[in-house]
Amino acid sequence: MKELLKKYENKQPEIVFNWKDPETEAEGWTVINSLRGGAAGGGTRMRKGLDMNEVLSLAKTMEVKFTVSGPAIGGAKSGINFDPNDPRKRGVLERWYKAVTPLLKHYYGTGGDLNVDADKDVIPITEDCGVWHPQEGIFNGHFKPTEADKINRIGQLRQGVIKIIEDKKFSPDLSRKYTVADMLTGYGVAEAVKHYYNIYGGNIVGKRAIVQGFGNVGSAAAYYLTQLGAKVVGIIDRDGGLINEEGFTMQEMTDLFLGKDGNKLVADNMISFEEINEKIWSLPAEIFVPAAASRLVSENQVQQMIDTGLEVISPGANVPFADKEIFFGPIMEYTDKHLSLLPDFISNCGIARVFAYFMESRVALPMIDQEIFDDTSETIRKALVKTHQKNNSKQEICKTAFEIALKQLI
DSSP: OOHHHHHHHHHHSSSSEEESSSSSSOHHHHEESSGGOOEEEEOOOTTTTHHHHHHHHHHHHHHHHHHSSSSSSSEEEEEEEEESSSSSSHHHHHHHHHHHHHHHHEEEOOOOOOOIIIIIHHHHHHHTTOOOOOTTHIIIIIIIOOOHHHHHHHHHHHHHHBBOOOOOOOSSSSGOOBBBHHHHHHHHHHHHHHHHHHHSSOOTTTEEEEEEESHHHHHHHHHHHHHHHHHEEEEEETTEEEETTTOHHHHHHHHHTOOTTTTTTTTOOOOOOOOOHHHHSSSSSSSEEOOOSSSSSSSSHHHHHEEEEEHOOOSSSSSSOOOSSSOOOOHHHHHHHHHHHHHHHHHHHHHHHHHHHHHHHHHOOOOOOHHHHHHHHHHHHHHHHHHHHHOSSSHHHHHHHHHHHHHOOO
16 A cells, blocks of 8 residues: 555646735645546635645545545645735736636536635636536546536536525534535544444444534534434534533534534533643544544544544544654554544535535436435445454554555556
């Protein structure tokens, strides 16, 4: 696996598009790792200090994810080195998307990412540039539909991703009008844990869970884990956290979800970050969901959780461990050898999968929430079954899944 990984990491990207804004100090890159299947996909992010290497590593990560979520295309990413709080941000994005329009028309599909919102930024700005949808390049380069079919599928993609959830099984509160995009990735993270126990042995019911990060993914994962019968005993967020050794009830978890301030945990009895960070890693739990930013989890934190009975990690964040390597750094490797580490490109593939689901074929109307959510769950289950068939040990699950993915890409 390491030889395959080294070969993949060292392979030069097929296309690097570099842009310098004529009106500000902003600089941007689109890195297309390959045009596998005739196209490539990956979101657009903006942050001060971003460089081309960060964009390249994310493009390679996307390509691995597509081996599970589909479609069978190359990985790409766009990144802009600029302060997202600068009032000139909108103008920077408008000039960026105008420059990258030829790629978006023919073979590259994008979406939102860090500090760039799909609905508020990407879709309206690319429309003004004459792009039908930010995923149009994937339709044209990979699916090659007729004009009529492209119109139909772009319509269902637009409608499906922002579809308001109507089935109370999938929504904490139907009156709040949560969308598929709001909930699906966190749902997949929780379903990955359920499938892990079903495939590798055991039962999720009664298992204790720690959740890191209470944004879109972490809060949804905590909600659905509780719905599945797990007991969330600890939540750590950027400003503090909560511990409940008995596990939050379904009602308590629903209230926490609905009480969020944007992407932040809010509760009357919140513990300070310093205190929760001191206590939570040695809190007895079988499940850990790292769903905050990338590259946060240290080896010491992993070891403390192993010592108190941790069984499985289901990442909501990409590359959750504090390694500098693109993929398999020493902390990740240590974790994979000592417990069940589910690959992030399987556990959090939900939103990538839903894009593929709506692009691949016509979906019957009216769109059914159950069918959309079941598709992501089944995609995750199949990927874990395939991994188990190659290696039925509860250790080195991640290593095995990477081997399967990399053999498709090299």
